[in-house]
Amino acid sequence: MSLVRADDVELRRVVPDDWPALKALRLEALQDTPIAYCESYADAVRETDDRWRAGTARGAEGGDSFQVLALVRDLPVGTSVGFLEGGDAVLAAVYVTPACRGRGLLDAMVEQVAAWARERSCPRLRLLVHETNGPAQRAYERLGFTVTGHREPYPLDPSTDEVELALPL
DSSP states (O other): OOOOOGGGEEEEEOOGGGHHHHHHHHHHHHHHOGGGSSSOHHHHHTSOHHHHHHHHHHHSTTSSEEEEEEEETTEEEEEEEEEEETTEEEEEEEEEOGGGTTSSHHHHHHHHHHHHHHHTTOSEEEEEEETTOHHHHHHHHHTTOEEEEEEEEETTEEEEEEEEEEEEO
């Protein structure tokens, strides 16, 4: 993919028919950065299409979460999810395809999730990053997230941790 320009990018909330694109992005993400997600590629690839449809429906209008899809010339290149937990909004399942990184897509997707969270009067947007995923942690810190001090065992390898970062809204 050539250089991505701002006018080439469509950023929008998912609709139920986006499930094949989201499935493809998730499988790509799990191969690209397996440590960034609490699911293995082997498990994800075995999921039924009904599971992918249901997940997409949760992030669409009327669902219990908010999912953003980034498209460049109708090709899916990024996604992120926001959901509510314990009074906060949580940012999860963030992915930008390698050819489109460093072009502002992460910033734009996070801002859409943050706007959704502000509409729900959430005091902060938080996320978990694997302790060894320095590039992701630095990217979120650049966006104003700070380490809270909270850590959780990483579900796929409890001998390692995920670090919580939060952005005041």
